[in-house]
């Protein structure tokens with residue numbers, strides 16, 4: 001049997017007006033959720049996730065049970081946002097450790113992660129990050145496109161690639177934690193990890209004092225470092241720890257739920273053959289026509305809803321559409337930018353060849369300029385040469401991508 005003691009601390013921070021983080025911890029589950037969205041919507045999303053995961057995990061304390069609890073929370077947040085337009089765009093991260101029962105009866109800690117809240121393990125004063133951030137900048141570090149140092153100040157470091165409340169389909173990182181008695185686990189929102197260095201986190205979280213004091217001192221230190229975001233901490237310490245019979249480490253994707261069936265064209269044709277033309281049949285045909293027209297409109301919207309950067313005969317260019325087209329909708333070349341495709345760093349040249357998706361035209365232009373600037377600054381400057389950098393002015397920037405506040 002695995003057992004832990006626990007403590008929590010949270011604070012709105014210095015800059016924010018409300019605390020949109022939510023937490024839960026008891027003898028079998030520890031969870032931090034960092035909500036996002038305008039008004040109070042982020043708060044709604046993080047609280048919903050916390051309550052749903054808590055209730056469903058307590059009903060089924062297995063790996064599958066915790067996985068399904070997070071999946072259910074995701075769908076519930078999406079459904080709630082559809083019912084309440086003022087909550088459109090709300091979402092939340094979730095990082096959770098559950099003491100899960102396996103088929104052999106072993107109870108062991110299992111980590112679940114979606115987003116950029118973090119889990120660290122502390123042993124003998126040393127700290128190890130257990131979770132991977134699901135943000136654009138950190139994904140690019142793992143791909144080799146950015147260095148960890150570049151990621152710290154990158155403009156897309158807060159843009160999440162995964163969160164609850166975004167899509168029906170969700171990818172969740174699941175991994176067994178191999179713990180020993182005396183080990184501590186720190187779960188936190190990015191309001192803590194962005195403010196404190198790894199050394200400070202290790203020192204404060206593993207301090208030989210009560211868990212309550214350590215948790216409170218972590219939050220206080222983050223506030224003293226700026227407190228620019230909500231700060232939440234769950235600190236666990238194992239009294240007894242066992243390892244799962246079959247430890248796991250994988251990313252699990254949920255499947256999109258089945259789509260509700262639309263009126264059958266075959267059924268409409270059959271009705272016509274019988275020439276039983278009633279007002280109901282006419283209405284059915286009309287509705288079918290509307291469904292088809294709606295489907296075509298949605299297809300057109302999807303086909304041209306995004307932008308990407310690609311090479312256009314040696315020039316960095318912005319295209320609108322999907323790189324390989326959608327049915328008969330081919331992507332459109334919108335603008336050749338004043339950057340040669342060769343005037344980029346090697347990793348960016350390779351990325352450009354594969355195309356780089358961006359949510360808006362403005363984001364595409366901004367990122368192209370960023371890549372070119374990175375190339376300029378990475379080159380040794382010739383002693384007497386001045387390089388002119390062309391500036392592209394963007395009249396308005398409208399970003400539809402969900403960025404964390």
Ligand code: MG
Pocket residue numbers: 034189190191229230404405
């Ligand atoms: Mg945050």
